[in-house]
Amino acid sequence: MLDLSKLEILHPPRPYSWQTLFWLSVFSGFMAFLATGFFRTLIAVIGQILLIISITWLGKINNFFPILWITSALICGLLYGLFKIQPSVLCILWLPLAAILIILDVCFSKDLTFKVPNTSERHTLLILFLTQVLMACWLQFTLITYNWIQSYPSLLTDQLNHSNFIVNLTPRQPPRSVAILQTMRQQLIETLNNKPWTEGESWLKNSAFHIQEMYETFLSNLAEESETKNNLQYQPSLPENQFWKLYFLYPLEQNTQQIYTFRYCNHPQCPPIKQWSSYTVSSFPSDDPWFMESLEVLPENEYRLLFRMEWTGPQSNQSQDTQPYQSHLNCKVFPIGNSPQQTKIQCPAVY
Amino acid sequence: MLPVLLPIPIIFLQTLSLLISVAIEAVIFQRQLKFSRKQSIQFSLSINLFSDIAIWLFLFTVQSIAPETTRLHLMSYVFFTQFYQVERPTQFYLISFAIILTIFLLICLIEYKGLDFLQVFLEPPYPNISDNISEGENRATSLVNKLNEAIIRTNLRQASVVLIANLLSNSLVVLIILLHFLKN
Numbered sequence: 001m002l003d004l005s006k007l008e009i010l011h012p013p014r015p016y017s018w019q020t021l022f023w024l025s026v027f028s029g030f031m032a033f034l035a036t037g038f039f040r041t042l043i044a045v046i047g048q049i050l051l052i053i054s055i056t057w058l059g060k061i062n063n064f065f066p067i068l069w070i071t072s073a074l075i076c077g078l079l080y081g082l083f084k085i086q087p088s089v090l091c092i093l094w095l096p097l098a099a100i101l102i103i104l105d106v107c108f109s110k111d112l113t114f115k116v117p118n119t120s121e122r123h124t125l126l127i128l129f130l131t132q133v134l135m136a137c138w139l140q141f142t143l144i145t146y147n148w149i150q151s152y153p154s155l156l157t158d159q160l161n162h163s164n165f166i167v168n169l170t171p172r173q174p175p176r177s178v179a180i181l182q183t184m185r186q187q188l189i190e191t192l193n194n195k196p197w198t199e200g201e202s203w204l205k206n207s208a209f210h211i212q213e214m215y216e217t218f219l220s221n222l223a224e225e226s227e228t229k230n231n232l233q234y235q236p237s238l239p240e241n242q243f244w245k246l247y248f249l250y251p252l253e254q255n256t257q258q259i260y261t262f263r264y265c266n267h268p269q270c271p272p273i274k275q276w277s278s279y280t281v282s283s284f285p286s287d288d289p290w291f292m293e294s295l296e297v298l299p300e301n302e303y304r305l306l307f308r309m310e311w312t313g314p315q316s317n318q319s320q321d322t323q324p325y326q327s328h329l330n331c332k333v334f335p336i337g338n339s340p341q342q343t344k345i346q347c348p349a350v351y
Numbered sequence: 352m353l354p355v356l357l358p359i360p361i362i363f364l365q366t367l368s369l370l371i372s373v374a375i376e377a378v379i380f381q382r383q384l385k386f387s388r389k390q391s392i393q394f395s396l397s398i399n400l401f402s403d404i405a406i407w408l409f410l411f412t413v414q415s416i417a418p419e420t421t422r423l424h425l426m427s428y429v430f431f432t433q434f435y436q437v438e439r440p441t442q443f444y445l446i447s448f449a450i451i452l453t454i455f456l457l458i459c460l461i462e463y464k465g466l467d468f469l470q471v472f473l474e475p476p477y478p479n480i481s482d483n484i485s486e487g488e489n490r491a492t493s494l495v496n497k498l499n500e501a502i503i504r505t506n507l508r509q510a511s512v513v514l515i516a517n518l519l520s521n522s523l524v525v526l527i528i529l530l531h532f533l534k535n
Binding site for chain 1: 354355356357358359360361362364365389393394396397400401403404407408411414423426427429430431432433435469473531
């Protein structure tokens, strides 16, 4: 039930009071609702200004200490609505603006005459202003780290708890390589499954070329491939793409492997991605379980496509051992059925 | 989902270092420059805030205009407390040392000049000259005079006091940070 006696507080005791301004702002809100076009905006803005003044007045007469910070936040909100100033700029403006309001509050007496505060008071006001600016710097620093994480989301996979600057409260995220390899897996199955074996085999002979083409497309428009577009993991070309290295291990013949590495780079000085390089087997550490798998002797006509993605960007010391960035995809390709034979591809989930 | 990164450690560290340097510098100012107790704390607090803000602004500028590799170094340091792929370590650490030294000297300069500006601007206004000159003109000329006075003023004794105060307080802060690193 609405207690009407509570509303008594909104009854203006005299014309010169915050209640009058409050009702005026309600009235302008109503008028803005009726009006259209430019006048609607104008009346709405006037209403909001009146509301801000009324709230500040209410806070001042009750000696509510953080009122001017609230006023500053409301002014920032109004600026955002009016001029569409970026929220990050307004975030930084908020605290210094509050300090300026406090200084103005001290410098003007009740009947709006300017008075210079004494030396000690001026000094205190200056220190207050400086602390607010310092806090704005901290806010800006937070925003910068957010921007970095937006550009390099895979860093959230790593251990950020040894940092002297920030604490990370985000739950551990899988690296973006998992998303990329998952999309790749889906694409591989779509391309190869149930294809006539002759076509499938010729695709496999050229697989280094095809895989490289696929990889390039994924990294540049991963967002279109995926349904969850809002997820950071599935963002298209991010600056961090240059740090992902794809190892593609493809057995040419029985027991002869060739490793290709692809590295995405959209910087003008980079070589075009088409110039992939091939590595001989000896350059790969032989105690690697993923690599050992490729050395298994396969039945005739069976091919294996092995993928590994590695991170070459900034990482913590601990991650050198635990390798949280790495992810793998192992696929088997073989023919089934009798003439005409069909291609069958089996890919376990990305790990 | 948005990541949640909070800069709590750096806020804590900065507040701590601010408290330490304000305490030390206030004592030195009080002894050497004959300020009152309240005045010396106010002065040291405001010039330390000045210099902290100046360092932040410097870092923000570097962050926005520096080439990608420098930004990666910064990012790697902020997130993992180590630099990203330092190619020539000796050269790199020499340059870092030079930058830190420059920042330190800049802090001293900012604090020294900041103290001058504060002293000139916070002085009580002269009460007896506003009789025959109009109010606005008086204020404008006195502002220009004050600015001139603050810029020209060179008090060698004050400069050396600021330098020594900074050396003491900053080395203590560095020592505490080093201890913190050794503990890890």
